[in-house]
Amino acid sequence: MSRVFKYQGYQIDKDSCDKITLIFLRKDKIRQLVQVIFYLLSLGILYEIARWVIWLELQQYSKTSQENATHILVTTQTNATQIVKIKAIRLFISVLGISSQNTAEFKYFIFRHLKYYIEPAQGVFTPVEFQLPQTYDEIHNSFENGINEVDLQARLKFFGQCLIDVPVPSIALLLTKEASHPFFVFQVLSIILWIVEQYYYYAITIFVLALGSLLSTVIEVRKNMKDIRRMALHECEIEVKRSSGWQKMRSRYIVPGDIIKIPEKTQLPCDAILLKGSCLMDEGMLTGESQPILKENLPKHSGPYVDDKKYMLISGTKALTCRGDCLALVVSTGFHTKKGELVRAILFPKPNRFKFYSDSIKFIGFLTLVVLLGFLISLRSLIHQQVGNLGLFFCSDDLITIAVPPALPLAMSAGTAFAISRLKNKGISCISPPAVNSSGRVSIICFDKTGTLTEDSMKLKDVWDSNTLTFQENLNSCSETLQESLATCQSLVKLNNILTGDPQEVAIFEHLDWEFIESDDCRCKLIKESTEIKVVHMYQFSSSTKRMGIISLKLDQLSLHMKGAPEVILPLCINVPSSVYANLLSFSQTGNRVLACAYKSLNSFHPSTQLEDIEKGLIFLGLILLHNPLKAETTDTLSILLDADIHCVISTGDALLTALAVGKSCGIIDSGEEIILGSNNEDEIIWENDQGLKINLSINKPQGIVATGNLLEIIKKTK
Ligand SMILES: Nc1ncnc2c1ncn2[C@@H]1O[C@H](COP(=O)(O)OP(=O)(O)OP(=O)(O)O)[C@@H](O)[C@H]1O
Incomplete structure (x- = not known):
């Protein structure tokens, strides 16, 4: 801090x-x-x-x-x-x-x-x-007996109930707040002024409109608050271990330090660390991630505890299926959870600071100056006409209401309401009126690739076997080790007896003759004829490292199998055939996703071992080609955006050439456009054309740029 x-x-x-x-x-x-x-x-x-x-x-x-x-x-x-x-x-x-x-x-x-x-x-x-102990073992052991009544009462007072209860202000409170807004007070004072000056019709019209706008704002705000409250408030029955034994209770009474049984198909009411069992979580409602995520239990060893997403169960997410008795340690409740963080972000959004607003204030300031000047010029003739002090006061107030028209916000709201109704006709619902103005000012849109521009699902096209240096459409004809690697190196789970998980892994596994068996003594078993392989440990895939690994046990032989982005896996291998790079270039140029597979034998393994410590010296096994087609609506949608002069960008974890091919096929990149690929070797920046030839960056010609995230970081730093 x-x-x-x-x-x-x-x-x-x-x-x-x-x-x-x-x-x-x-x-x-x-x-x-x-x-x-x-x-x-x-x-x-x-x-x-x-x-x-x-x-x-x-x-x-x-x-x-x-x-x-x-x-x-x-x-x-x-x-x-x-x-x-x-x-x-x-x-x-x-x-x-x-x-x-x-x-x-x-x-x-x-x-x-x-x-x-x-x-x-x-x-x-x-x-x-909630303060967690330092080591994995201590976390397992410190809470296993459950907390007693005295601790419970203290924690309930300290952390509060396990609820995200958003208060909905009463109509009276909202009315008072809105009616005391400086602009509404100004409107009311203007209306009084016009009545004194006998502008009855205008004053009444503005009064009715202002009142209508005030009431509709209050109703809208209350409706939104009720919606947020409904979305945030969640309570369920949950089994909790206390010092007196297991108890079933309403989830509002759980506190950090409690051990809970993870309920299936029910929103989790708190953030927790999984201590026992494993479960498949649907995190879509919080992260938008369409694929279920496998959560593993916290390992038992004396190493120092490191915070990791793979053990964390997040409030608001749902366990689709639990393997074994899934027990978890509650670490945060209420607004202190990840869901609470999201609700607070909705309740207290970061204000948009558009230049439009500061320009409007400057414009009104300028008008006021003009009016003041006009008033000073006409002052002499007003005094000459003997209008008196009261008359002068009304005249000056009149001028202020001309410079700052009290009906301005009404006109703005009417315009926005009209825009919203037009959007509705096009099937676009807008729940936040200011978003209409903001959307009108968007000039760049960044798209995620997989699942946004392209389909969620993937189709296996080919496997390139490094043993035979040939393509194999039938995976069961690949070398034995490559088959074993393809079968074991995945994070799939069975949900209602159907293999579920990453669509790429589902697509690969469907083409194999291996049987997937859930097991209590290891992550899973893979069986083909008389061969049985156990997956004893998994290093989950992460977008930042672009790879995953598993430790398998076949008879007495331990092996590490890895798969991931070729640019990450190939440098870890010791036997890469030179033809791989040419093949890789041509595979990526067609827009396919390419994954590399590799393995190595291990003499021993401990669950606390980090992947980085054992992954060097791999034996390269082959490349997997997956086809990820564009969504049907992608090209049309992009052409509307491009016609509206909105700059479209693809932001993807995939390889540069794959991103380039997708960009061309969906129309973001003109097929005749000259393209420059940017990457880096340490601090050296490399610019190449799409044939892999080094070139100079010319700023005179219009060029499309496809660059790696690392390069952008370097450019940002050197700037
Ligand atoms: N399950 C997996 N196992 C091993 N490697 C993977 C797996 N999924 C993706 N990769 C590799 O990691 C890279 C980054 O994947 P990531 O999921 O971050 O990108 P992405 O989200 O698919 O990208 P986008 O959605 O933007 O296209 C991929 O290009 C691929 O090479």
């Missing part, structure tokens, strides 16, 4: 919360009294203004130290501010995961639904977080 002292305050910069700055305040009785007197003298006008101008509200506080503070001024990175009250609670220290019988007073505050407390070791505010 970085801690920057500034005006008796500091910054909290942690992954589990937004970056916020704290300034400590103490409510001052005399300042408060003076402020109330001013509020009364101004007939409440100052009170109204203070609700919108934080500086005025701050006048009743004085800056102080953390120890003496009663309140805190919290400022977010986007400069949103709020004054929050510091509260205190006496609890057992064991609530922090420290074994102690003593109690202590914990000071805390709540900001945007997150609770922050003074962490005793550092003496600074930090978001409440």
